[in-house]
Amino acid sequence: MNICDSSGKLFVKSNMAGYGRGHGYPCHRGELAVVFYEYAKTLPGVQFRLGHRIMDYWETEDEAGITINGERVAADCVIAADGVHSKARKHVSGDGGAPHTSGYAMYRAWFDAKDVATDPKSRWLLENTERRDRDNTWVFVGADIHCMLGTAKGGREVFWMCTHKDVFDIGESWSFPGKVEDMLNYISDWPILPKIKAVVEKSPPEKVIDFKLLWRDPLKTWISKGGRIMLIGDAAHPYLPTSGQGAGQSIEDAATVAIALELAGRNNVKKGLKAAEKLRYQRACKIQRMGVETRDAWHKTDWAAVGKDTALLEMPRPGWIFGFDCQAYAYEEFDKAMRAVEGGPEYQPHNIPPEDMNHRTQDFRTGEAITNKALAAPLAIEEQLGKASDGGAFLRSKL
Template sequence: MPNPTPSATRVAVVGAGIGGLAAAGALLRAGLRVDVYEQEPRPREAGVGMHLGPNATRILFRLGLEEALRTLAVRPEALEVRTQDGRLLDRRPMGDTWEKEYGAPHLTVLRGDLHALLADRVPSAAVHLGAHLVSCHSADDAVRLRFADGRETSADLLVGADGAHSAVRRTVAGAEHVVLSGASALRGLVPAAQVPGLAPDTMYMWVGREVRLLVVPVDAGRQFTYVALLPATDVPAEEYWTGRGDPALLAAAFDGWHEDVTALVRASGTPGRWTLHDREPLPRWGHGRVTLLGDAAHPMLPHHGQGAGQALEDAVALAHFLDGTPESLRRYEEFRRPHTTRVQLGARGGGSQKVQASAPGGLRQVVEDTSWIHLYDVEAALVESGADA
């Protein structure tokens, strides 16, 4: 990693989640001076397991993380769709098939494991914890930031990577209309040993009339992460990301289902609660010396599993364009916004929502809907577009 010179562009990144750390690492490798400001008092990554599509893993492999990821993560060999009584509706091979088709594997990984790998790429001295941003102002010569504890600082450019509830986005877009999507989720982790009927190299989807359960192996097959999708009326409408769910609600939703499902529910403990809200794509990501990245720029429903993948692509593109000027931020936005808007809108009604017990072929449609996302190579797209750094 090159050492930035004292005169190098100073970039403030707000948010030390996956997107913020990926951006910070990319900008540091480009020779810029970077400070990351995180409101939490200690580094952490909320959530349980996550998908890394081929568009994401090819980026991470190019960063030298292939060996670590292949050790920590799981490359699922198949995705199975089953009815609530366990009948197999469809089975889609993955593993080698997907890796050959897309040029990189689909991996499933604990969010904390990926977060730690990215954190290792950013010097701890560059990460400032307990820094809750309360205001930022883009002037002609700098961006000025003020934090809840009274700290103030300035930078040449500001990247808001502070998630779906972004304080930086509010300075760009103001108040926004957030709509309950009609679905909510309970999620958690279960040791694989407690669900012996499930293969630790297979993803599962159980579909009912109103609820469905997605189960994915993580942690080198030692655990399964699950997401139970329920009607939004079953949980409070407030937009929680890390709330506590009700074990009784989870048990009631899957009462009488196949024994593999009920075994997982019994082993799940207290689930996390996640209400799924939707937003319209932003017409712009920034102004002056400010831009957005990841969920702060394009918060999307999780049905295509692309939250992290799109943030990683953003980080690559941002580092490509950034030359220290506000104009370079606009070039970054112009390159990325059409792509992320298409992904964001495609997640509405996508993914498992297209799979119904009464309508065979839904899984094939899901794969077709997302193939273009998995095939996308952000570095190749930058070259092909003739985008100037």
């Protein structure tokens, strides 16, 4: 990742260990959803109901469920992964209100790199991706605004985003069709404008959106009073894009909950959910705050301080995030978390750094990549992502 000011002056050049093959794979989340969906369809007992709107969540002493199209569907528990606009949240916090704006919105696009590759003015973004074994990311930081441009799939695809002050009221739509010319107006006085413009003007109009970056303050608990409804992902802890961890932490949530329920057994569902929360809560909250810190570093930049220490602009790359195996941790720590649930000593997580440690450290190294054989091989994931179509965007909206 290369981080520059609005003139294009380079301040930070990072190898972005933690985002490469063997210990992470940059990809389109819609396509990743397709991979998960196709795999889940092969599992016995897994059912999907696409195109159904959840009208309500409910629970009793012995079960929990949802109401869809007037039908009550019951289960031992409900794991509510219904996003930042979560309807389930009111059953946990009592607050069913809308999320509030973070004060910022983002233009965003993702598209095939072919047009970028054929124009000499935009080809700079694809430099050194010819072998299809690396990607590039450039960040340009201005006055309360930043732009990020990059490649994915070894230069086969291009993405860009521009985070800017939000000028619309929270009561209005949270997502709009975006226009490249509107985005460029925000950076019209940047010396680097021609270089950025050459790339973003290649965006297919239907691929550009402008959406609010919404926020919810951390909850005291992710579990309902009845103990059978649990929030995960953005429903529990919505992340700003500058965290770089929204999807990753949602996956950690899901894996941890699945393992906790497996180990707790059907007769201890409530305790299993509480144990999962103890394993995840402090880690998720700390990483959520880091997104705000990075946004502020790029929007309220002290350039004099950056001149003395360019690391102030870096995207955090701590080993405690990237060198972490959430599955192994859940299996190893479950008994301790369960004892705390049952009235024993309070659980002390060690999936977060000590208080006296810089949590934004850049200490992750490639050699720390997770080698747990239980995890899917990165090359297999790449293979499946290569087969995923643009239908992933549709599936993402329906899952």
